[in-house]
Amino acid sequence: MKRTVPLVITFTVGALLIVAYFIPHWPFARLRDDFNTFFDVIAAFAYIVGGGNLIRMHGRRAARQEAGWGYSLVCLAGFLAMLAFGLTKVFWREGAPGWDLQGDLNDSTLLFKRGYDNIFRPCSATFYALLAFFIASASYRAFRARNVEATLLLVTALVILLGRTFVGTLMTGWLPPSLEFLSIPQLSNWIMSVPNQAGNRAIMIGVALGIVSLSLKVILGIDRSHLGEKD
Helix, strand or coil: CCHHHHHHHHHHHHHHHHHHHHHCCCCHHCCCCCCHHHHHHHHHHHHHHHHHHHHHHHHHHHHHCCHHHHHHHHHHHHHHHHHHHHHHHHEEECCCCEEEECCCCCCCCHHHHHHHHHHHHHHHHHHHHHHHHHHHHHHHCCCCCCHHHHHHHHHHHHHHHCCCCCHHHHHHCCCCCCHHCCHHHHHHHHHHCCCCHHHHHHHHHHHHHHHHHHHHHHHHHCCCCHHHCCC
16 A cells, blocks of 8 residues: 555656646646645755755764764754854844744845855855866867777867867968858857757757656656665
8 A cells, every 4th residue: 555555646646747738728727736836845845854864964974973074064064054044034023023934035134145155156166166177187088089989079179169269260260251161160150059959959859758758657657766666
């Protein structure tokens, strides 16, 4: 029974959402809106569960002083501090007792907003800046012309990089108007708008087919991994 009921609920909700998408009329349109509301409620509880799981995992690591427990303390301190700053403004109404759900977390005078702008955003910028070094290292290994495919990748990357800078314009600026389509900036734009776009669409179509396949397997009860089963 503990497996049958979740499977029935999954099949019912999934089938109704599919029907509501193709029949946007009453009562299916109303069901779609109601299910979206239910999903928001479930997501709110998922945030609570996720926060509790974060505290449990990092708290255990810090208590046992496992490898990297100092980072766990920093994570817990940042999480609890930002949570306290946010809840204090959102829920407590200043000047009068009671609760206020209309707090504005974008107020620049709040500690929540200051912590986000002065701590989180600089850390994010630093993280993405470090990625440039890993990208450069990976590019060096990937762009070595060992075969035809690697050579083609190297030439394409050089054309795109040069086409995004003034160097590409200087190198091919002497071409006459009749051969302007051979200039590096024009070639760079063509590569991004035609072959690259075609590849992106092929990938998106493949992802969509995979989502449809997985969704049908879950709805029909073929894939039961969400129930904790491995088979």
